[in-house]
Amino acid sequence: MKRLFDVLMAGSALIALAPVMAGVAVAVRLTSQGPAIYWSDRVGRDNRLFRMPKFRSMRIDTPPVATHLLADTRSWLTPIGGFLRKSSLDELPQLWSILVGDMSIVGPRPALFNQDDLIALRTEHGVHRLRPGLTGWAQVNGRDEIPIPDKVVLDLAYLHQQTLLLDLRILWMTIDKVIHAKDISH
Template sequence: MLKRLMDIMGALFCLIIFAIPLLLVALAIKLTSKGPILHWSERIGLYGIPFYMPKFRSMRVDTPQVATSLLLNPHEFLTPIGSFIRKTSLDELPQLWSILKGDISFVGPRPALYNEHTWLELRRLKGIDQIRPGLTGWAQVNGRDSLSTDEKVKFEEEYLQRQSLSFDLYIIWLTLIKVVRREDISH
């Protein structure tokens, strides 16, 4: 209950703080590429329930609906500002809506795409699907795009066992450092 209240208050605060960057990124996307400003991807949330999560669109509209790491050459699908908004994690800002809605939390395992079957099954077997996914998580601050599925699940399982308000705050702090340094982002 306390975590949910903190998520709501934090998301509202961030929406106020990031209102101008949100508008500028939206405008830049609209001016530099065809298609919608937001990309809504089907993700798997708490208890394995699917939901749609928004991100600023960093890829062309004809990009296959798979994890970016599965694309042969993901750079060829980036929009003119796609690389910048991904490296700065600005593409993630619309997920504040998902936090307000209750689909995700600030901290938890990242929500997997509906078609990442191996990852989803490993999570189910370890009980990780029993916690709300997050905007950031223990796996993100320990390697993000450079981790294998098995490594991600190990970090997510550790988060499941260690979760607390102080651990969440520590992960948020590490996330801010990683974003500023643009670490562990492969595309």
């Protein structure tokens, strides 16, 4: 049931948001060097690596590390990167990852391939069995502002409590957070 929900939601969103996505792609290309889409190596279900697309919000020479590990994140942003991140428009290409089955609408956010601490904690607690999500319980309860151990506790709670109703609640909370730009770092 969850996979059917994911495919229907992602497919509908891709169709409805196609003009917005085309506009963002053009804006990225016009305001910075490099491709509009950045393919990030991420850890998926059962710790399998996959390539996750995002609209590029960082310069092409940015090191492949979690944003919070950069000394001065703002200095790495493209001219429209801050806006893309704050509005979460940079995440829209991940709808493709949902369609092909690498991700779900709701689940733990996929770790970067080199986030060994997060990957180890998720594996230790069985969270790695979940398909990663576009949004998740940790994102609506602090997003970028909470430490990794606390994120894993929230991911584990989702693992044990996941239902379609909870997914809909998380989706609604995500929309509210994006509209009000809450808990988003640049």
